[in-house]
Amino acid sequence: MPRALITGITGQDGSYLAEFLLARGYQVTGLRRRSSTQNLHRIQHLTGLSLVEGDLTDLASLVRVLDETQPDEVYNLAAQSFVGSSWQQPLATSDITGLGVLRLLEAIRTVNPRIRFYQASSSEMFGKAQTVPQHEGTPFYPRSPYGVAKLFGHWITVNYRESYGIFACSGILFNHESPRRGLEFVTRKISDGVARIKLGLARELRLGNLEARRDWGFAGDYVEAMWLMLQQPEPKDYVIATGETHTVREFVELAFAHVGLDWRDHVVVDPALFRPAEVDLLVGDASRARRELGWRPRVDFPTLVAMMVDADLERLGGGRRAGYSLGPDDGPTEAGPAPGGRSGTGDGGRRMPHRDDAGREGGAPGGGPG
Numbered sequence: 001m002p003r004a005l006i007t008g009i010t011g012q013d014g015s016y017l018a019e020f021l022l023a024r025g026y027q028v029t030g031l032r033r034r035s036s037t038q039n040l041h042r043i044q045h046l047t048g049l050s051l052v053e054g055d056l057t058d059l060a061s062l063v064r065v066l067d068e069t070q071p072d073e074v075y076n077l078a079a080q081s082f083v084g085s086s087w088q089q090p091l092a093t094s095d096i097t098g099l100g101v102l103r104l105l106e107a108i109r110t111v112n113p114r115i116r117f118y119q120a121s122s123s124e125m126f127g128k129a130q131t132v133p134q135h136e137g138t139p140f141y142p143r144s145p146y147g148v149a150k151l152f153g154h155w156i157t158v159n160y161r162e163s164y165g166i167f168a169c170s171g172i173l174f175n176h177e178s179p180r181r182g183l184e185f186v187t188r189k190i191s192d193g194v195a196r197i198k199l200g201l202a203r204e205l206r207l208g209n210l211e212a213r214r215d216w217g218f219a220g221d222y223v224e225a226m227w228l229m230l231q232q233p234e235p236k237d238y239v240i241a242t243g244e245t246h247t248v249r250e251f252v253e254l255a256f257a258h259v260g261l262d263w264r265d266h267v268v269v270d271p272a273l274f275r276p277a278e279v280d281l282l283v284g285d286a287s288r289a290r291r292e293l294g295w296r297p298r299v300d301f302p303t304l305v306a307m308m309v310d311a312d313l314e315r316l317g318g319g320r321r322a323g324y325s326l327g328p329d330d331g332p333t334e335a336g337p338a339p340g341g342r343s344g345t346g347d348g349g350r351r352m353p354h355r356d357d358a359g360r361e362g363g364a365p366g367g368g369p370g
């Protein structure tokens with residue numbers, strides 16, 4: 001039975017990747033850092049998943065975990081991943097998102113250099129995009145401390161591949177979303193806001209730059225590409241994207257229209273949510289992944305928007321939509337395809353409440369960048 005270690009197991013991608021690998025017969029261990037509050041809501045339905053404690057800022061913990069779990073494959077998904085917060089916490093972001101990659105690679109080199117390694121690189125590295133669309137050869141121009149930190153992680157992954165022969169791949173993934181997306185990211189902030197307004201729980205939705213363009217796909221599709229990269233004969237870097245770009249405004253329009261509302265009656269543009277430096281246009285060319293991995297996205301843009309809005313309506317309203325039914329104790333729910341996930345709540349049949357049920361608004365508190 002192949003063994004995989006996933007860092008960032010409590011995040012959006014960690015949960016989808018764990019489902020994907022468990023369904024393929026992997027023994028999966030997730031690395032989680034110590035937290036004073038419950039944050040397992042995205043993975044509580046998984047059976048067969050083991051958790052170990054560790055932190056990307058603590059090299060000793062990474063060496064211990066690799067030694068104890070002896071994985072064949074390591075997927076490094078952990079990061080301070082919110083671009084807006086990277087201006088509020090540039091040093092912490094660099095330490096976790098940048099240097100954390102180096103610590104993990106050093107741990108691999110020390111414990112077992114035959115481990116296959118996946119690094120979660122990002123289209124944010126293209127930043128002020130130098131070509132349209134962006135592909136593996138496009139020069140990088142990051143526009144945030146997060147993007148700069150990811151660029152370090154990307155190049156150190158390439159360097160360890162070239163210096164030590166480690167099977168290390170960097171997946172340059174464009175934005176991917178789902179009902180499990182954190183509420184601070186714009187798509188989920190919109191789907192949550194639309195559901196609240198539709199259900200009479202809120203009247204307005206405050207957003208920043210509506211003109212930014214992103215290439216948005218479904219997270220469940222993208223984790224398959226991570227796995228495919230580690231199954232190839234040679235380690236390489238791959239762009240993973242849909243090849244379509246849409247403005248934030250288009251996402252907003254579709255999301256409100258999905259519930260029969262006009263977005264202009266509810267959306268307030270708040271200058272405090274604009275970023276110090278913006279990434280205006282991202283659109284990826286994933287032809288190498290299509291050609292060499294046989295990968296393509298399955299969920300299109302309108303389906304993604306509808307999936308997220310429906311899931312938030314169901315979560316907040318406890319109603320019945322699109323064939324879902326909720327028991328009184330159900331927490332977050334999933335719309336859309338879960339890639340081969342096993343079900344089971346993992347806590348004696350009762351789901352834990354969603355971390356975001358408190359109604360925390362997305363965006364940066366205190367008037368910082370969204």
Ligand code: NAP
Nearest residue numbers: 008009010011012013055056077078079081120122175176
């Ligand atoms: P996410 O939901 O924000 O999850 C991030 C994960 O990293 C969480 O499990 C978090 O744990 C963990 N983490 C943070 N700091 C850590 C530390 N010091 N030590 C160990 N774990 C730590 O992010 P995501 O959307 O799943 O993205 C997964 C990865 O792909 C990230 O590296 C992200 O930067 C990258 N990426 C994402 C996208 C996208 O569109 N989603 C696109 C390109 C690249 P806690 O729960 O304890 O906070």
Ligand code: GDD
Nearest residue numbers: 081083122123124175184185186207208209212273363370
């Ligand atoms: N978060 C947020 N909140 N973004 C807003 C808002 C708002 O209220 N209003 C407008 N936006 C705009 C942002 O300015 C940005 O241009 C765009 O919406 C997308 O913002 P996010 O959803 O926060 O994502 P991101 O593109 O900055 O970063 C995500 O994708 C990267 C890949 O390109 C994250 O998942 C990163 O971790 C990932 O690397």
